[in-house]
Amino acid sequence: MPDTIVEKRLRAQQMPALPEISGTAPGGGPGGVQSIGRAFELLERLADAGGELGLSELASATGLPLPTIHRIMRTLVAGGYVRQEASRRYALGPRLIRLGDSASRMFGARARPFLASLADATGETANLALLDGDEVVYVAQVPSRHTMRTFTEVGRRVLPHSTAVGKVLLAQLPPDDVRALLARTGMPRLTDATVTDPEAFVAQLADVAQHGWAVDDGEHEDGVRCLAAVVPHPTARAAVSVSGPAARLGGEARDRIAPALTVVAGRLAAALRDEA
Incomplete structure (x- = not known):
């Protein structure tokens, strides 16, 4: 399939290396405690x-x-x-809150160059979000160059069922774990488009896992459309997204933005793996 203009622009950009990350997986690895x-x-x-x-x-x-x-x-x-x-x-x-906030800020800073490339290539606002417990938290954002644009506060927490980032993150979990999470949080209706049936939502996640990206089509906020792809990393539990007015993110825009999302998500995951 021929490369889209967005993909060519992304490939032409030189991404800076992320700061070094070190650590041992839970359970202890060689040389660990x-x-x-x-x-x-x-x-x-x-x-x-x-x-x-x-x-x-x-x-x-x-x-x-x-x-x-x-x-x-x-x-x-x-x-x-x-x-x-x-x-x-x-x-x-409660002491985990301080650690989590600091870690989220550092991760957001590391990912910001990747978000900047995504915002530049697509012309829309780029976001980074993490799955934290039963909620999605936004940890970084690079705004669109357009006067009319979407804005999500860094640090904002939302339930995952109504967001594209939530969908791609939950699509990585076993269906029974998703059902348990939905039972704990509920599925409040935020707009007329919000999915509030657990089984319909779980079925939707199967399609998300197959395609590798998800759409929030006015399900969290009327008139706003968001596309997201998971960062394919074993421990990050992160997703990148592009959001904007629904009028600008129609079918044609979706076809060119979805590949760009997966490219940037893959680059971020590769950088994290290289530094581990």
């Missing part, structure tokens, strides 16, 4: 479950012995990274 890896694995399991689990549920999810989990959770509670409810269940603690 096992207890730290386990602590992060427990935190990830809490986040995946919506932020709260009991001791036996953590044991079932991780396969770790109950005494080991109990010791780690006591340490995390003492540090404020986890709290224990009156029900004896464990929940994510």
Whole structure:
């Protein structure tokens, strides 16, 4: 298939390297500290479950012995990274907010050159969003050059069912996990176009996973259309998007913007992998 003008412009741009990222996957890799890896694995399991689990549920999810989990959770509670409810269940603690906010800002800064190339190539506002627990949080944005443009505040949190970024991020999860998330958050109707039926939404995600990108066609805000693609990275849980007035993002614009989204998302993922 011939390259679109947008794809040619993207290929011609030289992307700066991102700052170095280092780390070990949860569970501990070669040379890692096992207890730290386990602590992060427990935190990830809490986040995946919506932020709260009991001791036996953590044991079932991780396969770790109950005494080991109990010791780690006591340490995390003492540090404020986890709290224990009156029900004896464990929940994510307030000190994680500061860490998460700082990490989001740094990730947004790293991704900004990629967003700038996307905004320049498409002429529309480019965004970066992360899946944080049951919500989508916008962490970076490069605005459109047009006078009439969309604007999403960096740091804003939204439910994923009505956004293109939410759709591509949830499309990476097993359907039962998506249903559990929707049961926790609900599916409030924001516009007449918002999908509020869980099974219809899950079916839509199958198409999203097949195509590699998603559309919010006035489902979050009337008159606004957004296209998004997931950043294909094993731990980032991120998506890039382009948003603008629906009148400018019709069928022809969609056909040229969708490939540009996947190109930029792939470049960002490759940069993150190279620095790991």
